[in-house]
Amino acid sequence: MTNFGAPRFSRANRGNCVIFSASLRAATRSTASSASRTAASSNGAFSSSPISIPINGKHHPQPKKKRPMPKPKKPGIIESVLANPALPIERRLELLATLAANPGQENKAILAAILELLTASQGPELYAQKLAELNELIKQLQDGPLRNALFIQICQIPGSSVRQAHVVLDDGTGAYTAVPDAKLADSLRPGDCVILDGKGRALLARAGDSRKVGDVAQLERWVNEAHIEITGRTQERCVVVAGQALRDKFQAGQAPPGSNVLVSPRQSVALDLMPSQDGLAHYRYLEKKPVPEVSVEEDIGAPPKCIEELSEMIRLELTNPELRRRYRLPRCATRLLAGVSGSGKTLAVHAIWRRMYETMSEVTGTPLDKLPPRVFSLRMSQVLVMWLGESDRNLDRYFSEVEQLADEPFVAPDGKSYKLPCLAILEEVDGLAAARGREPIYDRILTTALQRLDPARQELRDRFIIYIATTNKPDVVDPAFARRIGSSVEFFSRLNRKQAFVAVLQKQLRGLPLASQNGYAQPELLRKLSADLAAWLFSPNGTDKGLVELTYAGSTTPQVRYRRDFLTGALVNRAVQQAAEKASRAEDGAVGPPGLSFELLVRSFDDQLRGIVEQLNEQNAREYTDVPDGVRVATLRRIAQPTHLAVEFQRT
Incomplete structure (x- = not known):
């Protein structure tokens, strides 16, 4: 019968098959004789009976010796043939293909034995690898945790052939540590975060550029190509080392004085230039809530005249600004809404807010809900902090944000660019601008407000900003502030008419x-x-x-x-x-x-x-x-x- 599972040989390979068969029979005889000798010696070793030793005239049998651990199973005949390097690889592959093509129990056992032999042959190598990994782990545990530092520069100590790296540890301590790897030493750049061994004796590797945390400071000037002068959070000036990333941006003209830089204060290193702020996320005082649903005709019984006046001013600035320039009218407008609590000041502010957006929507052809936020709101709780100097800086930031947004153009759907108005609301201004002489902290805040609201400032006159302040107690507001914020004062009275x-x-x-x-x-x-x-x-x-x-x-x-x-x-x-x-x-x-x-x-x-x-x-x-x-x-x-x-x- 024909065996369809066995491999078929061509006429040209029949001579090779004869040689292969002879080799297989010789290997079989050799393996069989070796196996018989091994079995005989094994039987002779374990067939002897226990030896009796006489003690005090009595014979005591000697305890049986423990059997040795069984030796690994030796390969069989077929396995030995496959593992014999004297046979050509092609012959062994043909034999292996024959075993795999005939899925019988005997063939499966032979294939399983081959796989076991392969696994056993890799055992020593795997053991050696795991042992090396364990020794490395034990060494690292004994040495302690690795240390983190900032690289400053490479130094060559006289009399030493090993290059040293000047680094600054996280606590601000400087150190000089060896760099065993010459290629690593050449690749390090100032400001790089590096890894030291547990005792800080050697620089092992670069930690990467993921460490970008610290304080934000203002760059005042470049002292030299490696050092800069900055103004930190405490408004004190100091000189720090400039990292390589910051130096590269300075060479490219991207780090002029006045820029914000990221500084590691303990290590006295300026790491990098702060990226520019995108969108409106950095505006702290910008109102991003929807436009109030307030209608002057339906919601306000006796509308104050300031609503119509400001609405008309906004319309003229958007449609015919040259007319106002002919009369030397500034683009900025200020109003002070004064009156008792509950008299409608906040409602009037919301009505002005609504009218401004309705006018912008009409002029630009943009739906009301698609217009960008253009309203700023300031409350005393957002200004006052416990740190000296922070309160007046918060107020100064408020005015800076208003002026910055006023300069940003808006592109309408038809492609035309507009400078839209900004509405700046200062609520309960009597707490912000009370008459001077009360407390020094409030006097400093008031001084900042007076400087930013000075009508003689060209930066204020040329920007389309509407400042509206509200107060319940106009008599306690500082007279100088009332004059600057209240070019027109609207008094809200009780409904006694x-x-x-x-x-x-x-x-x-x-x-x-x-x-x-x-x-x-x-x-x-x-x-x-x-x-x-x-x-x-x-x-x-x-x-x-x-x-x-x-x-x-x-x-x-x-x-x-x-x-x-x-x-x-x-x-x-x-x-x-x-x-x-x-x-x-x-x-x-x-x-x-x-x-x-x-x-x-x-x-x-x-x-x-x-x-x-x-x-x-x-x-x-x-x-x-x-x-x-x-x-x-x-x-x-x-x-x-x-x-x-x-x-x-x-x-x-």
């Missing part, structure tokens, strides 16, 4: 559900509700007998303050919100007619006013109601109020 109150109230009630009455439509209900509430607050013949009596120092005649004397835009907003909350709960419980009613609004206003009266005293009366300038409140008496309002007794 009936027309202003009605305008604000209607803006607050617009769009809210009103309780139906005698078939009136919603617009008619709004007008009637506003008129009734204004009559309840402002009518001289109404039920208002006054809330408090104020007696000024040096006078015996008390001054009565009525409900209308405490009205502000914030109070109207709180009262409307309270009434809306009650109306929503009543509608949910099906209690009474749905919508806001006159009775609900009266109760809400009365609750808000009573809450203010409970907080009044002689010292804070000026914060909640108008008091003449230069007058001190000597006594304050609360007027008793009825338990129930008159409106509660009316039939619904």
